[in-house]
Amino acid sequence: MINILLVSPNKNSLSDFKTGFEEYDTQITWVESCKDTLAILKNNKFDLIVTDEKLADTNGIKCIKELILFNPMLNCAAVSSLSPDDFHEASEGLGILMQIPQNPGEKDAIKLFDHLKTILNLTEKAK
Numbered sequence: 803m804i805n806i807l808l809v810s811p812n813k814n815s816l817s818d819f820k821t822g823f824e825e826y827d828t829q830i831t832w833v834e835s836c837k838d839t840l841a842i843l844k845n846n847k848f849d850l851i852v853t854d855e856k857l858a859d860t861n862g863i864k865c866i867k868e869l870i871l872f873n874p875m876l877n878c879a880a881v882s883s884l885s886p887d888d889f890h891e892a893s894e895g896l897g898i899l900m901q902i903p904q905n906p907g908e909k910d911a912i913k914l915f916d917h918l919k920t921i922l923n924l925t926e927k928a929k
Contacts, residue, residue, distance in 0.1 A: 822911025853878065
C-alpha cells in the first residue's frame with residue numbers, strides 16, 4: 803500500500819486529484835497546514851506528500867522546505883500556479899517530484915503516481 807498525505811485547507815480543490823489515486827492501492831490522509839504535516843510525520847511514514855498552493859499557515863513550497871529539513875528523503879509534489887521556470891527557481895534544490903497544476907484532476911494524479919512508482923521501484927532495487 804502506498805501512503806499519501808494531501809496537505810490542503812480546501813479538500814474540494816484536491817478532490818478530483820484524490821479520485822485519481824483511488825484506483826491504486828493507496829491510503830490517503832488529509833491535513834490542513836504545514837504545522838499539522840510536521841506533527842503527523844513524527845509518528846507516520848508517507849510515500850508521497852502533496853501540498854496545495856496555499857495552506858492554512860504558509861504556502862506549499864515553503865512547507866516543503868520545512869519538511870525537507872525534517873526528513874530530506876521525503877517524496878513531495880506541489881500544486882503551483884507559477885510558470886514552470888518560476889516554479890523551478892522557487893523549488894530548486896528541494897527535490898520536488900512534480901509541479902501540479904491548480905485544481906488538479908484524475909489524470910494529474912495518475913501521472914504523479916506513475917512517476918512515484920518509478921522512484922519507489924528504483925529505491926527498492928538499491929536496497
